[in-house]
Amino acid sequence: MLDFLPSFPAFLLIFVRVTSFFLMMPLFSYRSIPAAHKIGLGFFLAWIMFLGMDVPMLEIDGTYFLLIIKEALVGLMVGFIAYLILSAIQIAGGFIDFQMGFAIANVIDPQTGAQSPLMGQYLYTIALFFLLTVNGHHLMLDGVFYSYDFIPLDQAWISFGDEDMAEYVIKALNTMFVIAFQMSIPVVGSLFLVDVALGIVARTVPQLNVFVVGLPLKIGVSFIVLIIVMSVLMYAVSLAFETMLQTMRGLMELMGGS
Structure with a gap:
């Protein structure tokens, strides 16, 4: 115990970083996980990391x-x-x-407490199961551990105003929209063709009420296309996971000044 006391400030810093990760990181940040469990998991993970690292001796000042x-x-x-x-x-x-036509009905995401689109919640749930299947949560924990290779404990200053860091975050935001567009384009493109067909039908058969026919038709086409392209969507989700890990690594490198 006496040998641990000089290293306690370093352990506290590790604990702060790990629990801060858990406040925002996917899977670990959800409200369905009790706060006591998050703190306990953060404590034991920080303890394991502390035992496996060469920590500097720090003074509380x-x-x-x-x-x-x-x-x-x-x-x-x-x-x-x-x-x-x-x-x-x-x-x-x-x-x-x-x-x-589902945009008028949002659902409450029980994990985050925010409103979420119906199909977005459906795809996000499948993506989380996929993330657990490929041990993506282990890779995120690896990112927490190896973050100390880029940002040491005794580095007191991070240049958040650095132009490169701001540009990197903006590029990450741009990548997010590109991935979203790539995932949605099969269904959105098919529904655009359905809209064109309904427009032609409305001009050629004025007696047909396309507003009554169009909504169930578009819903049916959407589900059929989703079933067909689900494997492609899962490939896009795997690319999103890869991009997430690369973005985390790149941001930590910029924070560490390398």
Whole structure:
């Protein structure tokens, strides 16, 4: 115990970074997980990381409080970038809902407490199961552990105002919309063709009420196309996971000044 006391400030910094990751990172940040479980998981993970690292000896002074703020910001920022990339799946569902006619009905996401489109919630749930299947949560925990290779514990300053970091975050936001567009384009493109066909029918057969026929037709076509392209969507989801891990690594490199 006496040997541990000089290293306790370093352990506290590790604990702050890990729990900050859990506040924003997909899967670990959801409200359905009790706060006591998150804190307990963060504590034991920080303890395991502490035992496997060469930690510096730190003193609790004014600089130490800056280190605590820095650790919290690192965890929140990297976790937010991971969540930002995965939110592309919900945005893709929003694009599909808008064309299907489901945009008028949103559901409450029980994990985040925010409103979510119907198809977005459906695709996001499948994506989370896929993430667990390929052990993506293990890779995210690896990212937490290896973040100390890029951002050391005793590095007290991070240049959040750096032009490269701001450009990197903007590119990550752009990547999110590109992924969402790629995921939604099969269904949205098919529904556009259905709209064109309904427009032609409305001009040639004025007696037919296309508003009554169009909504169930578009819903049926959407589900048929979704079933056909589901494998392609899962490939796009795997690319989103790969992009998420690469973006986390790149952001940590910029934070570390490398």
